[in-house]
Amino acid sequence: MNSGIDLEMSFTQGIQNLGFSPEVAHLLWIPLPMLLVLVSAVIGVLVTVWLERKISAAAQQRIGPEYAGALGILQPMADGLKLLVKEDIIPARADSVLFTVGPILVLVPVILSWLIVPFGQNLLISNVGIGIFLWIALSSIQPIGLLMSGYSSNNKYSLLGGLRAAAQSISYEIPLALAVLAIVMMSNSLSTVDIVEQQNSAGFLSWNIWRQPVGFIIFWICALAECERLPFDLPEAEEELVAGYQTEYAGMKFALFYLAGYINLVLSALLVSVLYLGGWGFPISIDWFSSLIGISIDNPLIQITAASLGIVMTVLKAYLLVFLAILLRWTTPRVRIDQLLDLGWKFLLPISLVNLLVTASLKLAFPMTFGG
C-alpha cells in the first residue's frame, strides 16, 4: 500500500529548505491543523444547521429559510451573529463558575475528538495509537459538563435535564464502545487510519457494514443517543423540561451548547463513515481502477485526485448519514425515559455483547475475511 500525500512532511521539508531547523518547522506546522479543524468543524456545523432547517422544511412541506442569502444559506450565520451579540445572563443564585465552565466542558472534548478523524491516508491531525479509544474516552467527559451546567443553573428543569443527559450518555456509551470493539477486533488496530485501510481492499464490498451490520445499527442508535437527537432528545424535551440543561442559558454560552450538539452530530456521522462505510475509500477500488486506465498508482495526478476525492467521499458519506439523522428526527416520536433505558440496557447491551462474541468466533473460524 502506498502512503499517499503527506502534507506535514512536504510542509516541514519546505520550511527546512528555507534554512530553518526541523524543530522550528514542526512548531510552525502545529497551529495549522488546529486552525483547520476549528474552521472545518464550524463550517461543517453551519452546513448542517442549514441542511437541518431546509430538510425539515421539505419534510413538512414548508419552504424554510429563504431570504438570508441564496436559498437561505446565510441563515446559520445570522443565527450565530444573533447569539454572539445577545446579553450574557447568569441567573441569580446560580453558581457562576460552574455555570460558565459547563458549556466549555461540553464543547472542548467534541472538538478534540476531531483529532482522530481521517480524511485521507495522511490527512488527519494525529494518527495516535489509541485512535478510536480516544474518542470514546473524550466523549465520557461531556456528561460531566452537562451535569455541571444543569446543577449550577439553580433551576429544576435544568437539573432534571442534566441528570437525564448524564444517565443517557452513560448508558449508551457501553453498547457504543462494544460495537467499536468488534470493529477493532476485526482490524487488529485502534487507529482510525488502519481501520479504514483494512476496509479498502475491494471497494464497497469490503466495507465493514457488510461484516458488522448489527454493529452498524447499534453504533448509529447509540451515536444518535449520544448526540441527544430525536428520538433520544429527552434531556431537552421541551414539552416536559422547557429546554433541559440549556434552560437558563442565553447568548454565547447557549451557542456553545448548540455548536457542541451539531459538531457532535457531524463527528458521529464522520466516525460511522470511517468505521463502517470505508472512510475515504471509493465504492470501487482505486488500485483496480488505476490499473484499468493504465496509469501507475504513484502517478502524481492520480495521487492528487485520489486525495481530494477521498475528502469528498468522507464528507459525502458523513452528510448522507446526517441526512438520515434529520429524516429520522421527523419520523420517530420521542421515547420515554424508561423506554430509553430499556432500549439501552435490555436491548442494545446484550445484542452488542452477542455481536462481539459472534465477531470473535467468526474471526477464529474465518481469519481471512474477519481479519485474523
Next chain:
Amino acid sequence: MLGFLQKVADYTQDAVGAAKYLVQGLGVTFDHMRRRPVTVQYPYEKLIPSERYRGRIHYEFDKCIACEVCVRVCPINLPVVDWVMNKETKKKELRNYSIDFGACIFCGNCVEYCPTNCLSMTEEYELAAFDRHSLNFDNVALGRLPTSVTSDPSVRPLRELAYLPETIMDPHELPSNQKRAGQLPSQIVNELKKKKSQENKNSTDILTNKLDSINK
C-alpha cells in the same frame, strides 16, 4: 426451555416489526420531501377570501335610516348610532355611526337584519393596529372599500379549497383560466329556477286534468 425460546422468538419478532415500521415511516417522510411546499408567502402571496367571507363591515351612510336594528341584534349592542329628531320635518337626522372592530366578533347579525342593506361584509381581514382605539371606525372609515387581493398589483392572489379545480390542491402553478370544481352559485340558481318552473307547469297540468275529470 421451550418457553424461553418462545420468548426469544417473540422478542425478535417484535424487534423486526419495530424496524419494519421505522423504515415505513422513513419512507413516508422521504416521500413528503419531493412535494411542493404548501406555504403561502403572506405579504407577497395572499389567499382569495371566499364570497361569503365575514370581514370588516362596510357601511353606507346615505342608505341608513337610523332605525337601530343593528344595535338590537348585536350580541353586545356595539354599533353607535348618533341621531337627533328633527322637529320640523319629524324625521330622524343621522349625525354619526361607528362600530368598534376591537370588540366586534364579525357574526354578521347587523348585516343580516339591516332593513335598507346599508351594512355589508367585506373581505378585509388585516385589522392590526398599534392602538386598539384606532379600530373604532366612524362612518367615514366604515365607508371605505378595501383593496381587493385580486386587484392589488403587489400581491399574488392564490385560490384555495373549493375554488381550485377538481383534484388540485396546490394553487401556485395554476393558470387563471382553469375553472373551479362544480358549478358557480349563479349557475345553480338558474338551474333551480328552471326546475321550479317545469314543476309548476306539471302541477298545473295535473290540476287541469283533475278538473276535467270532475267536470265529466
